[in-house]
Amino acid sequence: MIEYVPSPMATVTSGVPKLLQEGSYVRFTDKWPVELNFVSGKTFLITKTNEVPYDLHYIIPTNDYTDVDFSNQGDGVNLYPTETNTLYQVALGFKPANLLADIYIPAGEYCQRLQQPSMVPTLSSNTLRYLGAFKPVDSPYFDKRMFFYFVYHLEPLIMRLYVDYGIDYDKVVLGLTINKCFLQQISPTPEQLSKAKVLHYYSELRW
């Protein structure tokens, strides 16, 4: 449900759509929990899409951070669908800033960490603040490479936006494209299954 697409080493083909299209297939692994049984282990055909652009902006002082909750709960920015037959594929890119961005899901649970217990993003550390942190060059505003997949009632995904030392304040602009995908469940043929984009649950990303 979180995907980071590295920059290509070379572009040798015509462009491939980055976003899911009408006629695309998606398959949710069976690791998605029973609370999300409307998608867990199921395969869907996307019958319609609608791309909605959106920008979020924050002015943050040096050595400080703000947490952005992408969910629909109290302080969230409401980027989760409200219906079970909808998948939001969210592409995210940053405008240039002196920024480090860490991802947590749910709150307090690091996405980007190593196996040694102390190797977690730590903003108070001069070295570990750079562990797992995304920078604007990793997913530029006009070449978005970070993708999130949100369904109804998914646990809140938090992005911590930290302005690093070396500047008084900085403005952080998150460029978002919310690709609304309408899901129709199918019993896939082997061919459809092989074409389906596999969506892993976040617990599968931490090992």
Place this chain on the structure above:
Amino acid sequence: MPSIMHAMESTNVVFATQKQNAKAIPNVLVVDNYTGSGTNVITLVDRFTPSATNGTASPSETTVNRLRITVDNGSLEIIGDELKNIEILGQTEVSIATAMDSGCYVTLGWDFQ
């Protein structure tokens, strides 16, 4: 590239209100002090209210001076390339150190990033 000219007043003159999803990048500043009443000190001011953060839950409005130049009476100053690394996060304002000089004109051009 937007640009505008204003005569200097006793309070900060607003050149551009904040564009929320972009920084303003000044790329030309012209101070015409031919008809000014004396030497003038011009300051480029960035005014904004930071977001709520871990360190400050309810931040207040802040100003940051991004550039200051002194322009002799009867002279004209044009600054271009020197501005290219200046970023305005919030509202773009220009202040004058004297109480008011309606004979001193400032022109500012900028882009958004």
